[in-house]
Amino acid sequence: MQRKILLLEDDLQLNDTIKQFLEHHHYTVLPAYDGYQAKDLLYETEVDLMLLDIKVPQQSGFELLEELRKEGNDTPAIFITSLHGVNDVSKGFDIGCDDYIRKPFALKELLVRIEAQLRKRYGSREDHIDLGENLYYYPKEFRLTQNGQTIPLKNKEAKLFTLLLEHHDRLVTYEKIHTALWDFDEEPSAGSLRTYIKTLRSHLGKERIETIKNIGYRFVPQ
Template structure:
């Protein structure tokens, strides 16, 4: 692998978690290990990862609960359940929640690696999309151009990242903290003020189409409709 894949691993059995972490890191992965679901969710909200590997039976928040909350934030990041819960109803529940793969314990590290690479490769193909249609607008990510039949806007890098994130989650409220940690890479007061300014700038550029709107959900975040 030329680019290291960043994995969030949640496993409450410490010895097993360390073995998985060390095995993956020896194969050029970057692994953040969490001992329970609550910590895993906190880490996810503060950093960017390429895939999640979640045990199901964990204290504080189990893997199902973690996956459900993450899917409210991010619909596309690959989620793989790694668990001893092997009943058919558990597998079905996992896929209904939105997991992409399910490995039952005991398992081989080689199988885990192959499945992670497969999931992230598919996700990278999806992420290569460079053009979006938004109402009467066309948005080209590569050139950072927002085009309407009556005007073309050259966006800054941060405007482009912010608009892409809103488009990818169109119709959903994205929490302020998620936007800040994704686009500004921190969620301090000054970044929050900066985000509000950038939202205002995007709104002005999008007002040529009355069906497109960035809605403020007070105390929560923003939602793009159109």
């Protein structure tokens, strides 16, 4: 599964340059050019990381991240900015950013910082996940294996499993699942979700995915 990155940058050329570079490195990039557009994208799609320019139209990167953090959104955020003052950096971290990169910057440095935040949050993109009892999951390939044999997963089953693993031992609400599995123009299906859960339990064991009644599910580590 490709990681999704929100890119808030009002410089059209820089936005496009960063987008093309990250897509070349197998990320999905959602470009936004002002704070309101970025907010709309975040309400439509769950992302894995946010790149936020500070001085953008409508709502600044500072204001956007402060609002998101107050709403409980803890998605990793990196400010990309031309502001160089110590007070600006301090304000960014006080608001809740995870890292800062100053313009002009090398794209390779940006990639290193992105990878560092994603590893901290989700683990390595390349690694498999050891689930015990000779079960291994390869998130990038949507592949589950047991005793060396591949267990095929459908697209939404794999997305759901990846989401549960990323939030292991924590509640994942129905709302978060619907956002991750169904596109904005698709209607979420409770019946289909129950089927996906049933399929995953048949491979992992019923006790590994806990139902939190009327709220969501929780993956239980061994």
